[in-house]
Amino acid sequence: MNMSAESQGLVLNISAVERETGLSKDVLRMWERRYGFPKPGRDGNGERQYTTTDIGKLRAIKRLMDVGLRPGKIIGLPLADLNTMADARTAMRPDRVAPDVEHDVLRMLRTHDAPALQHLLANLMMRQGLQRFVLDTIAPLNRAIGDAWMRGDLQIFEEHLYTEQLQVALRAAINAFPRQPGAPRVLLTTFPSEQHGIGLLMVEAMMVPEGAHCVSLGPQTPIEDIRRASLAHKAHIVALSFSAAFPLRQAIDGLATLRRQLPPGVTLWAGGEMTRRVRKTMPGIVLIPDLASTINALRSWRSHWVPQPA
Amino acid sequence: MNMSAESQGLVLNISAVERETGLSKDVLRMWERRYGFPKPGRDGNGERQYTTTDIGKLRAIKRLMDVGLRPGKIIGLPLADLNTMADARTAMRPDRVAPDVEHDVLRMLRTHDAPALQHLLANLMMRQGLQRFVLDTIAPLNRAIGDAWMRGDLQIFEEHLYTEQLQVALRAAINAFPRQPGAPRVLLTTFPSEQHGIGLLMVEAMMVPEGAHCVSLGPQTPIEDIRRASLAHKAHIVALSFSAAFPLRQAIDGLATLRRQLPPGVTLWAGGEMTRRVRKTMPGIVLIPDLASTINALRSWRSHWVPQPA
DNA sequence: GTGCAACGTTTGTCTAGGACAAATACCATG
């Protein structure tokens, strides 16, 4: 009778879990059938009642999947092991954001203090310069925010608030650079099934100080539209961004198709976490494994490019 | 054999329709069972294949539902009738955005030209002033964008682009006003099941020029958190925003609960399209049926309010 | 070793109809 209730006695229905974890109802039911986790209790009406403990483990799994691991390999592991794996991944990366900055940002997000966050971001940007700001502060901060969400330290809409404020800050900084007409014109976008658009803005922030003229189409542009836009803008480079979990085959097929559709003189770049999983060599496609490489790739392009006769 | 293929021969699976219309897969299947619409063809594997014509009608139905109509009443009507109803609604409203502004904004969205849109919005705002900008330009523009989406003139992510740019413009304008310490403190948010947050920003834009000190929690704040935040910020007014389709009973119950939890000295406002559907009188709750009323409500509050002894 | 095709395995999404509760509309009563 007085068995210890789940911490705080909170139960969530399957919709709430879908919202909290980003895993579809179908997937949640399927995992229960196949792997036996999560195995929620049922209410009087036979409907699933998930616990906050379930949410924690599901989030950890989701986060590891987002960096390429497969659910079957990790779903049986205890939460502690999952956290160990996630920690190992973050420890692997040399770039860590200053602890006090991370702490401040999390506090502002939890109190929904958008103006303060905006002020902090602007301040850091002015101090570091746009490129270092993106590389040294934003990239690791993104990971820190993701980890905080996994631990349940942030609500999903608090993560959205972060993304939104970051976009405001980056856009303002990018717009502050004057457009140089003679510079290489770069078309930025993602394939239709790619959700994450923040990477585009970060790439743009890396390139604009180098004197590139960026045209961002936003995320999710159909291949045919990419082709048309590249012609319309007379782009020299078409750059696509892929998040870590993007289906490899779909990316390779899409890139090959796009490569065939683009004029040979147009350079095609593929960047983002996904590109580290690529083993094949793809003729006519330049892989950009991390943000810092963007600058080298641009300089390399400049040294090889021969102005085309109109 | 050579029967006319659907216009452009495009077919969409149920996931694509969910994404394009915002109607869940369950709802799409249920409507097919109950009302016989939409009745998609099937591919070799028995999976539903919707046509672009289906999408058009589904969007029209969704849009009319979002203003309070029920699906059973309208799902049998031909598309022309649905459009007539939608047009009648827009014609009813006296506020229409200037046709050339609407045209320009749609063009910029279709070409994904965020900087141009930003420039246009900033320009209009400077010319009209913040309050008139919100009332005369943004409110009708929002409806125009929604209608364009219904007609299929805009992709879903182009609508998102609009929302995003609008937020940038409004936030910048709001931040430009100095914070007056002695003014009434207004806490702005929505209930957890309410998705639409842009209304909050518009309310804030209406109030800040009146000298109010607004604290926006963003959308989806649990009732208990609203209570705590109102105490923490010593709010004089707590203002909630509800979109047109918000479940009436849930709003009334939630408002009654919140009213009981808040100190009697704190004024409780309920605004947004939904409030026009309210018939009951709710003691201790002020209904704000439209944006323009915000200013009157604020002046009324000022004239009635007696400073509380600390 | 490197590149590539063919295979088995893993994984997500789709299908069907049944059931029920939340939300609403309608109607009667104070």
Add this chain to the structure above:
DNA sequence: CATGGTATTTGTCCTAGACAAACGTTGCAC
């Protein structure tokens, strides 16, 4: 006119089976 009860509408959840896309691995050719 306001409140409360009843009928109807409507969305979400349930089970369990099926299949294709994505993945990793193996074997073969260079």
